[in-house]
Amino acid sequence: MSDPYPQPTHGRAWNFSAGPSVLPLSVLEEVQHDLLNYKGHGMSVLEMSHRSKVYGDIIADAEATLRRMLKVPDNYSILFLQGGGTGEFAAAYLNLFASKLVRDKQRKLGRQLNCDYLVTGSWSTNGLKEVQRLGGKPNVVVNGVVSAESGKISYTSVPAVTEWKLSNPEETAFVYYCENETVHGVELPQSMVVDAVDPSVPVICDMSSNMLSRPVDVKRFGAIIAGAQKNMGPAGVTIAIVRKDLLERDDDPEITCNLPSVLDWCYFDSAGSMPHTPPTFAIYVCGLVFKWAEKQGLDALERLREARSKLVYDEIDAHPEFFLGWVDKRYRSGMNLVFNLPTSELETQFISEAAEHNMLQLKGHRKLGGIRISLYNAMPIEGAEAFVAFMKDFYAKNHK
Numbered sequence: 001m002s003d004p005y006p007q008p009t010h011g012r013a014w015n016f017s018a019g020p021s022v023l024p025l026s027v028l029e030e031v032q033h034d035l036l037n038y039k040g041h042g043m044s045v046l047e048m049s050h051r052s053k054v055y056g057d058i059i060a061d062a063e064a065t066l067r068r069m070l071k072v073p074d075n076y077s078i079l080f081l082q083g084g085g086t087g088e089f090a091a092a093y094l095n096l097f098a099s100k101l102v103r104d105k106q107r108k109l110g111r112q113l114n115c116d117y118l119v120t121g122s123w124s125t126n127g128l129k130e131v132q133r134l135g136g137k138p139n140v141v142v143n144g145v146v147s148a149e150s151g152k153i154s155y156t157s158v159p160a161v162t163e164w165k166l167s168n169p170e171e172t173a174f175v176y177y178c179e180n181e182t183v184h185g186v187e188l189p190q191s192m193v194v195d196a197v198d199p200s201v202p203v204i205c206d207m208s209s210n211m212l213s214r215p216v217d218v219k220r221f222g223a224i225i226a227g228a229q230k231n232m233g234p235a236g237v238t239i240a241i242v243r244k245d246l247l248e249r250d251d252d253p254e255i256t257c258n259l260p261s262v263l264d265w266c267y268f269d270s271a272g273s274m275p276h277t278p279p280t281f282a283i284y285v286c287g288l289v290f291k292w293a294e295k296q297g298l299d300a301l302e303r304l305r306e307a308r309s310k311l312v313y314d315e316i317d318a319h320p321e322f323f324l325g326w327v328d329k330r331y332r333s334g335m336n337l338v339f340n341l342p343t344s345e346l347e348t349q350f351i352s353e354a355a356e357h358n359m360l361q362l363k364g365h366r367k368l369g370g371i372r373i374s375l376y377n378a379m380p381i382e383g384a385e386a387f388v389a390f391m392k393d394f395y396a397k398n399h400k
Contacts, residue, residue: 004393005357005386014383017361018182018336018374019209020229025378027288045284050277058280059273062287069294072218072241079240079265080273080283085123085208088225088238089130091263092176092204096222097136098255098266100248101202102173113173114139116166116201118193121155121181122367123206131176139167141175155184157328161196169198174222177203180210182230183365185327185338185372194220202246210335211239212293213377214302222246230335231377233286236279240265293377301377308375308384309334315391322399323391340370346398347371354390 008014015022038045041054048055063078072078081087093115096102106113115136117128121144131138141164144155166175175197180187187210194203194217202222211226218224223242229235247266249255261267267275293301313332316323316339324340327333341347347370351362364370375384 003357005359005389006382007358007386008380008383013358013360014379014386015360016373016375016379016383016387018230018365018372019227019376020235021231021374021376022378023233023285024289024292027285027292027378030288031285046281048280050274050280055280058284058287059278062283062290063273065287065290065294066239069212069290069298070216070218070241075244076218077240077242077244077247077265077269078273079242079268080278080286081238081240081268082236082279083262084235084238085206085225085227086126086130087263088206088240089127090134091240091265092127092174092223092225093131093134093136094259094263095242095265096174096202096204096246098249098259098264099246100250101245103250103255105170105173109171112137114167114171115173116141116175118164118175118177118188119143120158120178120188121184121186122365123181123183123208124176124178127176127178127206139165139172141165141167155181155186156326158186158188158192158331161192164196166197169201172198172201174202174204176206178206178208180207180333180335182209182333182336182374183367185333185336186331187333187335188331190214190216191220202243209376210333212290212298212301213305213335215298228282228286230374231289233289234282236282237286239286242269289378296377304381305334305375305377308379308381309337311381311384311388312337312373312375312391315388319395319399322395335376336372336374338364338368338370338372344369349398350394353394354387357386357390359387359390 035044067078115131115138117138118141119125119128128138142159144153145157145159146153177193197203204223205221206225208227209230212231226239228237242265247269316325341350354362362371362373364372373387
């Protein structure tokens with residue numbers, strides 16, 4: 001008996017995981033084809049020395065493709081790192097305060113510079129906690145929205161820019177924000193932050209969960225950091241795109257006495273991202289995903305993300321008493337779509353019945369519960385269509 005909902009090919013499921021997440025089928029097929037003997041070189045990339053010419057070409061090609069696709073200017077370095085977004089919470093703070101630009105500014109001020117943080121959900125909260133742990137001087141520009149009734153903070157919207165509490169530019173080392181919050185389903189419009197920040201202040205943006213889903217004007221950022229496991233490849237590699245003046249340092253050895261080498265952007269930049277063995281296979285797969293995304297085109301991928309998310313949000317909006325979306329429509333994520341059902345029992349039933357139709361990984365984050373469907377780049381429109389068809393049937397059978 002055939003399934004009533006569209007199904008993917010090759011016996012695969014609709015994988016709506018928030019990460020690690022779905023990869024392009026053509027990339028998986030190429031990996032499979034070359035797994036035992038990469039391009040006739042007699043070994044798998046899994047076995048290959050990172051010092052070999054063959055692997056050197058792989059990582060160079062991955063970097064060149066990403067640079068070309070994102071139009072990364074020459075005065076930016078692209079780094080392949082480890083440690084995920086969590087590692088980069090610390091790395092961003094430590095590297096900025098080791099940079100000549102920030103140190104000169106701090107000497108001129110005569111006291112420690114502020115680190116401005118926009119807190120819009122779980123991941124930016126973690127970034128703030130990390131800089132606090134490391135002894136930084138954070139200034140919270142935004143911290144969700146405060147309920148007029150309860151006084152509690154919730155991450156369901158973003159205050160108007162006129163309400164932001166940005167530090168004076170001459171007192172600010174950098175501004176940090178997370179563009180798309182995977183847990184809370186909040187996504188900031190791309191130019192909202194950079195338009196609000198003085199151009200003299202570097203903006204550090206975590207784009208882990210929406211990287212490559214739309215064009216980005218790289219030159220407006222001091223650094224962009226992104227874990228690969230959402231839109232760019234498998235878990236294990238993190239990308240940092242860093243403006244080169246932020247990598248300039250004084251000769252004072254004390255600058256890096258509290259900066260571990262594994263978090264030091266200059267350490268990686270000076271060695272072509274390979275001062276030691278990198279996550280070779282993950283970078284190789286990322287390179288294939290970059291080529292796939294370049295072939296699609298970022299404009300087309302943006303149109304696809306808008307079409308997929310619109311299908312789901314239209315169904316949520318059609319039955320707001322049943323599909324309980326909680327994010328302000330102006331800031332609803334195009335990647336991670338979240339909602340509740342009237343009862344937790346219905347949510348459990350929804351997830352279970354969806355799994356019977358090969359729709360997997362729909363359980364909301366453990367902090368929030370509910371339903372979360374992640375629609376990353378490699379999810380075809382048919383996946384969203386299948387999910388919406390299931391939503392319609394589930395509503396028809398269970399609404400009162």
